Amino acid sequence: MTDVSVETPTRSPTDVRSYLSELGPAxxxxxxxxxxxxxxxxxxxxxxxxxxxxxxxxxxxxxxxTAQYLSMRLGLLTEQGIVATVEENLGEFxxxxxxxxxxxxSGLAQLVIMKTVADVSAMITGIDPWIWGIVWALVxxxxxxxxxxYIAEIGAKVIVSAVVVAFxxxxxxxxxxxTAAASGLVPTxxxxxxxxxxxxxxxxxxxxxxxxxMQTYTMxxxxxxxxxxxxxxxxxGTSMLIAFGLFSLATFLVAASVLHTxxxxxxxxxxxxxxxxxxxxGDWAAGFFLLGLWGAAISTLGANAVVPxxxxxxxxxxGRDVSDTRFRAALIVVVFAGGLGAFLEGAFFPLLVLVLAxxxxxxxxxxxxxxxxxxxxETVPETNPTIANIGALVLIAITTVLAVGFVTxxxxxxxxxxxxxxxxxxxxxxxxxxxxxxxKYIREASRLAxx
Numbered sequence: 001m002t003d004v005s006v007e008t009p010t011r012s013p014t015d016v017r018s019y020l021s022e023l024g025p026a027x028x029x030x031x032x033x034x035x036x037x038x039x040x041x042x043x044x045x046x047x048x049x050x051x052x053x054x055x056x057x058x059x060x061x062x063x064x065x066t067a068q069y070l071s072m073r074l075g076l077l078t079e080q081g082i083v084a085t086v087e088e089n090l091g092e093f094x095x096x097x098x099x100x101x102x103x104x105x106s107g108l109a110q111l112v113i114m115k116t117v118a119d120v121s122a123m124i125t126g127i128d129p130w131i132w133g134i135v136w137a138l139v140x141x142x143x144x145x146x147x148x149x150y151i152a153e154i155g156a157k158v159i160v161s162a163v164v165v166a167f168x169x170x171x172x173x174x175x176x177x178x179t180a181a182a183s184g185l186v187p188t189x190x191x192x193x194x195x196x197x198x199x200x201x202x203x204x205x206x207x208x209x210x211x212x213x214m215q216t217y218t219m220x221x222x223x224x225x226x227x228x229x230x231x232x233x234x235x236x237g238t239s240m241l242i243a244f245g246l247f248s249l250a251t252f253l254v255a256a257s258v259l260h261t262x263x264x265x266x267x268x269x270x271x272x273x274x275x276x277x278x279x280x281x282g283d284w285a286a287g288f289f290l291l292g293l294w295g296a297a298i299s300t301l302g303a304n305a306v307v308p309x310x311x312x313x314x315x316x317x318x319g320r321d322v323s324d325t326r327f328r329a330a331l332i333v334v335v336f337a338g339g340l341g342a343f344l345e346g347a348f349f350p351l352l353v354l355v356l357a358x359x360x361x362x363x364x365x366x367x368x369x370x371x372x373x374x375x376x377x378e379t380v381p382e383t384n385p386t387i388a389n390i391g392a393l394v395l396i397a398i399t400t401v402l403a404v405g406f407v408t409x410x411x412x413x414x415x416x417x418x419x420x421x422x423x424x425x426x427x428x429x430x431x432x433x434x435x436x437x438x439x440k441y442i443r444e445a446s447r448l449a450x451x
């Protein structure tokens with residue numbers, strides 16, 4: 001393979017305006033990250049534990065950007081989708097494991113996000129959620145099947161920007177305790193009320209298998225090559241570090257300051273959170289809060305829907321845009337299957353946190369896959385820099401610890417609760433796959449070293 005350096009790209013936009021006009025792929029990931037599931041997890045963290053999990057919120061933006069950087073690097077160096085790269089260099093079995101892992105995580109998320117959109121739509125309009133589920137599924141199918149990637153990207157940029165601004169403004173109308181907030185930068189996992197689950201949910205919003213895998217496809221949809229390396233870095237910096245970071249930080253500070261009461265921590269939902277902001281933000285608090293949640297959910301719904309079709313199309317060697325009728329059909333199936341989420345029972349806030357934690361369980365495997373390939377000289381023209389490898393190992397270690405903590409909390413109820421049983425079973429299977437992949441890499445590295 002030709003040795004092509006990515007450190008000195010031949011294409012270099014001359015000003016910030018040129019960069020801004022070409023941003024996109026990481027913003028689609030940011031639309032998922034700055035969605036209702038992250039919002040629910042961050043609000044729950046603040047309401048349940050005050051400022052104690054501030055360190056996780058800050059870390060989530062940094063680690064989220066790191067994960068996107070690794071995925072971007074793999075996609076630009078190989079100039080193809082991650083599933084095709086895995087199949088060519090690791091084998092078909094590992095490609096299928098990655099596809100199944102991602103589709104399960106994103107499919108479950110799509111159901112709960114649709115429930116969120118439908119329920120919030122019902123709160124705002126008074127129309128039954130199941131009707132809104134059908135309406136939003138039709139709107140999404142027509143939009144994505146007709147316009148494909150660009151419709152999702154434009155929606156992500158507009159709505160995420162609006163949601164971020166809305167939640168930053170909210171910080172200025174609540175009293176933030178600076179001393180207490182500073183103490184929350186010391187890493188601790190609070191006991192009680194599912195501290196590990198909430199921490200896993202917060203981190204899962206930024207470091208998620210869906211975000212890691214989709215990056216290679218959105219860059220291909222944009223036509224990016226190795227020449228766009230610097231543009232890719234700028235894309236990640238503006239979307240994950242700045243937009244997502246400000247969104248999650250502002251949301252958390254508001255929750256820790258206003259919602260940290262025993263009553264709200266025990267039974268937090270969207271209406272309760274909005275009403276608690278009323279005395280500080282005025283009578284319109286509930287409406288603005290729900291509109292922010294609504295916008296976050298809508299942007300995530302569209303961005304998340306494209307992920308399973310991308311991976312399935314790559315594995316089955318279909319075209320990965322709506323010009324291929326098979327890809328379009330897969331997109332429509334995912335959209336309408338997700339529409340069933342409107343019929344789920346119960347409150348969506350706890351379901352959103354659970355969805356993020358579930359996705360985090362499958363994330364270490366995806367990170368190990370990316371790190372393996374970035375250090376395989378037969379896969380990429382230049383292997384990973386040491387600093388990138390260190391960042392990846394830290395990322396894998398932290399996500400693994402939080403995922404193990406979450407699964408450990410689920411084990412005692414696995415025999416009586418079907419959801420816990422599914423989580424534990426999935427964790428066991430994907431954990432074995434991760435260990436197997438690590439062993440495979442060690443063997444390959446030893447073989448190359450001996451030669």
